[in-house]
Amino acid sequence: xxxxxxxxxxxxxxxxxxxxxxxxxxxxxxxxxxxxxxxxxxxxxxxxxxxxxxxxxxxxxxxxxxxxxxxxxxxxxxxxxxxxxxxxxxxxxxxxxxxxxxxxxxxxxxxxxxxxxxxxxxxxxxxxxxxxxxxxxxxxxxxxxxxxxxxxxxxxxxxxxxxxxxxxxxxxxxxxxxxxxxxxxxxxxxxxxxxxxxxxxxxxxxxxxxxxxxxxxxxxxxxxxxxxxxxxxxxxxxxxxxxxxxxxxxxxxxxxxxxxxxxxxxxxxxxxxxxxxxxxxxxxxxxxxxxxxxxxxxxxxxxxxxxxxxxxxxx
Amino acid sequence: xxxxxxxxxxxxxxxxxxxxxxxxxxxxxxxxxxxxxxxxxxxxxxxxxxxxxxxxxxxxxxxxxxxxxxxxxxxxxxxxxxxxxxxxxxxxxxxxxxxxxxxxxxxxxxxxxxxxxxxxxxxxxxxxxxxxxxxxxxxxxxxxxxxxxxxxxxxxxxxxxxxxxxxxxxxxxxxxxxxxxxxxxxxxxxxxxxxxxxxxxxxxxxxxxxxxxxxxxxxxxxxxxxxxxxxxxxxxxxxxxxxxxxxxxxxxxxxxxxxxxxxxxxxxxxxxxxxxxxxxxxxxxxxxxxxxxxxxxxxxxxxxxxxxxxxxxxxxxxxxxxxxxxxxxxxxxxxxxxxxxxxxxxxxxxxxxxxxxxxxxxxxxxxxxxxxxxxxxxxxxxxxxxxxxxxxxxxxxxxxxxxxxxxxxxxxxxxxxxxxxxxxxxxxxxxxxxxxxxxxxxxxxxxxxxxxxxxxxxxxxxxxxxxxxxxxxxxxxxxxxxxxxxxxxxxxxxxxxxxxxxxxxxxxxxxxxxxxxxxxxxxxxxxxxxxxxxxxxxxxxxxxxxxxxxxxxxxxxxxxxxxxxxxxxxxxxxxxxxxxxxxxxxxxxxxxxxxxxxxxxxxxxxxxxxxxxxxxxxxxxxxxxxxxxxxxxxxxxxxxxxxxxxxxxxxxxxxxxxxxxxxxxxxxxxxxxx
Numbered sequence: 001x002x003x004x005x006x007x008x009x010x011x012x013x014x015x016x017x018x019x020x021x022x023x024x025x026x027x028x029x030x031x032x033x034x035x036x037x038x039x040x041x042x043x044x045x046x047x048x049x050x051x052x053x054x055x056x057x058x059x060x061x062x063x064x065x066x067x068x069x070x071x072x073x074x075x076x077x078x079x080x081x082x083x084x085x086x087x088x089x090x091x092x093x094x095x096x097x098x099x100x101x102x103x104x105x106x107x108x109x110x111x112x113x114x115x116x117x118x119x120x121x122x123x124x125x126x127x128x129x130x131x132x133x134x135x136x137x138x139x140x141x142x143x144x145x146x147x148x149x150x151x152x153x154x155x156x157x158x159x160x161x162x163x164x165x166x167x168x169x170x171x172x173x174x175x176x177x178x179x180x181x182x183x184x185x186x187x188x189x190x191x192x193x194x195x196x197x198x199x200x201x202x203x204x205x206x207x208x209x210x211x212x213x214x215x216x217x218x219x220x221x222x223x224x225x226x227x228x229x230x231x232x233x234x235x236x237x238x239x240x241x242x243x244x245x246x247x248x249x250x251x252x253x254x255x256x257x258x259x260x261x262x263x264x265x266x267x268x269x270x271x272x273x274x275x276x277x278x279x280x281x282x283x284x285x286x287x288x289x290x291x292x293x294x295x296x297x298x299x300x301x302x303x304x305x306x307x308x309x310x311x312x313x314x315x
Numbered sequence: 316x317x318x319x320x321x322x323x324x325x326x327x328x329x330x331x332x333x334x335x336x337x338x339x340x341x342x343x344x345x346x347x348x349x350x351x352x353x354x355x356x357x358x359x360x361x362x363x364x365x366x367x368x369x370x371x372x373x374x375x376x377x378x379x380x381x382x383x384x385x386x387x388x389x390x391x392x393x394x395x396x397x398x399x400x401x402x403x404x405x406x407x408x409x410x411x412x413x414x415x416x417x418x419x420x421x422x423x424x425x426x427x428x429x430x431x432x433x434x435x436x437x438x439x440x441x442x443x444x445x446x447x448x449x450x451x452x453x454x455x456x457x458x459x460x461x462x463x464x465x466x467x468x469x470x471x472x473x474x475x476x477x478x479x480x481x482x483x484x485x486x487x488x489x490x491x492x493x494x495x496x497x498x499x500x501x502x503x504x505x506x507x508x509x510x511x512x513x514x515x516x517x518x519x520x521x522x523x524x525x526x527x528x529x530x531x532x533x534x535x536x537x538x539x540x541x542x543x544x545x546x547x548x549x550x551x552x553x554x555x556x557x558x559x560x561x562x563x564x565x566x567x568x569x570x571x572x573x574x575x576x577x578x579x580x581x582x583x584x585x586x587x588x589x590x591x592x593x594x595x596x597x598x599x600x601x602x603x604x605x606x607x608x609x610x611x612x613x614x615x616x617x618x619x620x621x622x623x624x625x626x627x628x629x630x631x632x633x634x635x636x637x638x639x640x641x642x643x644x645x646x647x648x649x650x651x652x653x654x655x656x657x658x659x660x661x662x663x664x665x666x667x668x669x670x671x672x673x674x675x676x677x678x679x680x681x682x683x684x685x686x687x688x689x690x691x692x693x694x695x696x697x698x699x700x701x702x703x704x705x706x707x708x709x710x711x712x713x714x715x716x717x718x719x720x721x722x723x724x725x726x727x728x729x730x731x732x733x734x735x736x737x738x739x740x741x742x743x744x745x746x747x748x749x750x751x752x753x754x755x756x757x758x759x760x761x762x763x764x765x766x767x768x769x770x771x772x773x774x775x776x777x778x779x780x781x782x783x784x785x786x787x788x789x790x791x792x793x794x795x796x797x798x799x800x801x802x803x804x805x806x807x808x809x810x811x812x813x814x815x816x817x818x819x820x821x822x823x824x825x826x827x828x829x830x831x832x833x834x835x836x837x838x839x840x841x842x843x844x845x846x847x848x849x850x851x852x853x854x855x856x857x858x859x860x861x862x863x864x865x866x867x868x869x870x871x872x873x874x875x876x877x878x879x880x881x882x883x884x885x886x887x888x889x890x891x892x893x894x895x896x897x898x899x900x901x902x903x904x905x906x907x908x909x910x911x912x913x914x915x916x917x918x919x920x921x922x923x924x925x926x927x928x929x930x931x932x933x934x935x936x937x938x939x940x941x942x943x944x945x946x947x948x949x950x951x952x953x954x955x956x957x958x959x960x961x962x963x964x965x966x967x968x969x970x971x972x973x974x975x976x977x978x979x980x981x982x983x984x985x986x987x988x989x
Contacts, residue, residue, distance in 0.1 A: 003544075007545070019559075019563065022910070057570060058568060058570060063570070063670065083913070087570050089414060089471055090414035108574035108908070109913070110912075130413065131413050131414070133412075270432075288430070288431025288432065292385060293411050293412075293431065
């Protein structure tokens, strides 16, 4: 009988020890041995939801929980430490306002960054490595408030793709509707603003705010709503602008065509935003090269959508 | 020639084959029987060669080849590049979704592909530590052969399986391997039939099969060790603690498969060790140390070490639980086979999600407790454990066996405590009769019978590989057939360059239930209908070839399924080999950081992924597959001799199944090295 008891202890005691050790490492050690006078955040990037979250992400909850983007609240003058992890793919963390990053977050590695919250305000942090469909929504806020002040609460940046009710399928197959859908689906909206209105600032970028798209018609040298409609009609009919049998009824058509091709080329190849202050941080928002991600026809759809956005009445 | 062939055919059909003594006649018979297959073999070889030669290469030979390679989760487009040796290759890489890697075996090239960028970052891993930006990667194609390119940046759940292949023409290894396969089949048959090897099969093969070494007498202290009551507890305990830790790690650790210890150890290391070492060397030795039924067995025995008896000290051992008999109707391996098939259907998800692995492991523990509470002894292991089906079939190949030393002594024995238990030991938990053990299939090597035997007549013996050669039941035959289908399906899904079957099987992420259904249906129908029907058809054919009706087609179907044991086992080893050679760094890094929480216990947590001589993997796989085929044919000859007393008939009857095994080997060769 004695032997049985020893055996049972040999089974149960190490099990309890293993369990206790994991709980202790995962929860208590952080709290007990965390650096004093610092505010510590654990941020985990999740590509499938397009968020950086402060919730612990593990094998169990990753597959069913809907994670919320984290808003980090700190007080002016705080030493802030952020432990960055990835729950799935390669991410890049960037907080340009405090010159943190961009740092590569490889899956399985923990990267610790630290900064002093010297100025108060509401700042955005980003993922700057494309990480899937939700990538462009993968941003959050850091709110630095003055001591004693009630911090402002910016609305969290939610991924449209992950909420299908916000992303209805286009009702018609028309190119404009397709473009409107793609504008949301590909995340263009996150940098170029709702309905192409622009106005999104890009830290230290020579072309900040990010170019608007409701003026695309103007940039293509399209002068009248009739010309715009004609261009949309042509492209909707899958016409090849370079091989039309007779010139369409569009003023200065060769110029429009060249400008159109140039615009497409920017979408295909992307565009680098240079710095205003060469010593300053890298601009966080860069136009990626879309040529391997969207099809030619989809670029047409997007451009046609931009042309359709031009506010003719006011002009 | 044609008249000779016809005469052979007639003789085959009417069954008037001359018997043993007339050597000259049966030699011509044999040669003709082989010749009869020449057209089929020629057509097969011609087809393969035609496919091989007709593969279009890009651009003219010698000229620079421009290749645009697109990476997406979890495949490359194009999935196969064909070039000539010495070609200058200009490679442009692009990604459509997330950051991917590109590692080309044998060419010292590793790159990082970032989406939304027209450039990639490249380095030579053997000499450079950091990547440099480049528009295109320029390199010279190396020696002829097959090189895979695979993702080197964790890019999601199926990252370890994201790969494509580059063929530098001519793929000599593949051609040589194919010719060797065909030659081997014809050669073994020819040698057996002309008598050069055949006589050997009759006499010395039996001698080989009876050669044994009594390990309990040979190894000092081994008998003492295995007869200790605490022996099994001591070997299970470490595994039990590891299992407990793994289950916790799977649930609370990182969701990334290759950074969580439960996935890296269980599905990379343990699976490989089970297939390549534990089963071939020790048979069901895993069952001896398996921690899954520990809790259930503890509950039903109410003892961890000792043997329980009731107050009177009689032999009727009262245990915990209801102690019912397992229903006879369910006592075949069908449930296990179907459970194993189910597990394999979802295995792409299972082996990449730590939480699912942990859930399945803990689920098995819970089911084992329930079964132990209702049914007697190790009913769970014998009748429900999905892995039992796999281990059971392939343990026949093992070099170890537990057997009575002298079966004659067991006949006189009135004690039977090996089966029913005594105050020294539990009755056989696996519900076999140890005194009649003659093959490994259902013996869990728990060593209780060695402890029980009053005459010290049970022992553990070393023996030649593949010594058990009799598959006796239809369910066992089906298991062997299912395993063949599964190893081919796995090789296509997990090691193939094709993205479509991979995305079908990855349903929880991709959400394509139609594709998943199609994928599972194909696998299930192949495993349960197509291959068995084919095998049965071959059995009918075998009887026609033999020209005799002394045995039924069903009997041939069952007994010849043994040929699939060596073929299958070596195919599984060839399949598992790359998993561990490519991903060994995942094991070392997750040992340092088992939960993916940023620990670094042994300093290896940040080790960069670097495969172990991946370009040589095909050179290891080819001999393995050829060895499997050889063993199948040679041992198959022994099975045939058991079935048919006449040697000539026996060997002729082996031709259809032998050719089928050759074809299976050729398919595996095509998938792995072609």
